[in-house]
Amino acid sequence: AQSVAQPEDQVNVAEGNPLTVKCTYSVSGNPYLFWYVQYPNRGLQFLLKYITGDNLVKGSYGFEAEFNKSQTSFHLKKPSALVSDSALYFCAVRDGGDGGFKTIFGAGTRLFVKA
Amino acid sequence: DVKVTQSSRYLVKRTGEKVFLECVQDMDHENMFWYRQDPGLGLRLIYFSYDVKMKEKGDIPEGYSVSREKKERFSLILESASTNQTSMYLCASSSWGDGYNEQFFGPGTRLTVL
Numbered sequence: 001a002q003s004v005a006q007p008e009d010q011v012n013v014a015e016g017n018p019l020t021v022k023c024t025y026s027v028s029g030n031p032y033l034f035w036y037v038q039y040p041n042r043g044l045q046f047l048l049k050y051i052t053g054d055n056l057v058k059g060s061y062g063f064e065a066e067f068n069k070s071q072t073s074f075h076l077k078k079p080s081a082l083v084s085d086s087a088l089y090f091c092a093v094r095d096g097g098d099g100g101f102k103t104i105f106g107a108g109t110r111l112f113v114k115a
Numbered sequence: 116d117v118k119v120t121q122s123s124r125y126l127v128k129r130t131g132e133k134v135f136l137e138c139v140q141d142m143d144h145e146n147m148f149w150y151r152q153d154p155g156l157g158l159r160l161i162y163f164s165y166d167v168k169m170k171e172k173g174d175i176p177e178g179y180s181v182s183r184e185k186k187e188r189f190s191l192i193l194e195s196a197s198t199n200q201t202s203m204y205l206c207a208s209s210s211w212g213d214g215y216n217e218q219f220f221g222p223g224t225r226l227t228v229l
Contacts, residue, residue: 009155032215043119043205043220044158051215090157094215102173103218105150105158 002027002095006106013081014114021076021109023091032094033074034103035065039087047089050074061085081113118142119221121206127227134193136224138206145211147189148218149173149181152203164189165211196228 003026013019025031035047048059055067065076076089091106122137140147146165150158150173160173162181170181178200182190189208193200203225207218 034217036220041222043222044207044218046217046219049215049217102160102163107155107157 002093002102002104004091004093004104004106006089006091006109008109009107010110010112012112012114015083016080019078019081019085019111019113021089021091021111023074023076023106024072025074025091025093026072027093027095029095031067031072031074033065033067034092034094035059035063035074035076036090036092036105037061037087038090038108044090047076081111083113083115086111086113119206119208119219121204121221121224123224124222125225125227127229128193128196129229130197132193132196132228134196134226134228136191136193136204136206136226138189138191138208138221139187140189140206140208140219141187142208142210142219143186144208144219145186146209146218147183148207148209149179149189149191150205150207151175152205152223158205161191196226198228200226201228202226 005024033050036044038044050057050067058064088108090108092103094103119140148163149161164170164183180192205223206221209216209218
């Protein structure tokens with residue numbers, strides 16, 4: 001069965017500093033990995049995804065994520081945080097080998113960027 | 116831009132009422148999903164549909180049903196609302212693509228059952 005874990009409920013970072021939001025996953029086949037962001041009072045927005053190919057993927061708003069197969073991780077990163085990045089971030093995984101449609105979401109990590 | 120709309124942003128209902136949540140997408144997507152979002156639990160899949168009149172149970176289908184009579188519309192029905200169904204409900208859609216296409220989400224409906 002597939003699963004995804006976001007080990008931190010909350011991440012605090014100062015504006016201008018690099019940020020990392022952690023995600024680990026478990027699937028039996030090849031993983032399809034996603035990051036979504038939810039700003040206050042809004043629905044989730046897609047940030048980036050890894051399907052295959054280059055382990056470093058770049059997405060919206062300057063975010064990037066690195067797929068690490070040996071550590072089964074897909075951490076979200078940004079070189080310089082902005083106050084406007086403060087939001088709830090969700091990692092999600094789909095098992096590419098099971099032929100189904102189900103995507104599993106993590107519990108979410110709240111990012112606070114302080115000015 | 117892809118747009119997913121949900122019929123209500125906020126809804127208050129009483130225990131035992133039948134509740135309809137409507138979702139409409141305008142991008143001709145094949146797949147549509149209903150999730151509930153609860154603090155600390157992330158998103159949990161209630162039902163999804165990959166075609167008109169087709170539906171599949173997700174992880175927590177009990178107490179819910181769905182209807183998809185047209186491709187653009189996916190309805191979630193709470194047959195007899197209970198207080199433990201108080202939650203944020205999110206609708207999403209995605210194009211056909213063997214699961215590697217991202218989902219587009221509506222703004223959510225915050226349902227309170229009294």
